[in-house]
Amino acid sequence: MLNNGDLTEAAARAGFSAILTRDRLFGESASQTLGRSAALCLVVVTLPQLREPRFTEEFRKAWHANPITPARGQVIYWPSRN
Secondary structure, eight states: OOOHHHHHHHHHHTTOSEEEESOHHHHHHHTTTTTTOTTOEEEEEOSOOOOHHHHHHHHHHHHHHSOOOOOTTOEEEESOOO
């Protein structure tokens, strides 16, 4: 029941280094609190929505081509937007 900003702060306090999400609006709103949680990176996964087996396959392909590299205090769109 946390809002996006509280979630990013709680994750940082708990020692997480990254949050992965498909929710682009979460990426936008949480980015405003990353300054207070500089140890945390938010990764917005931009792969198309697919059923689980296909999504997992596409995620693995993208990971193999370009693994996620968290960058503290930043929002990363992965795989990178073209």
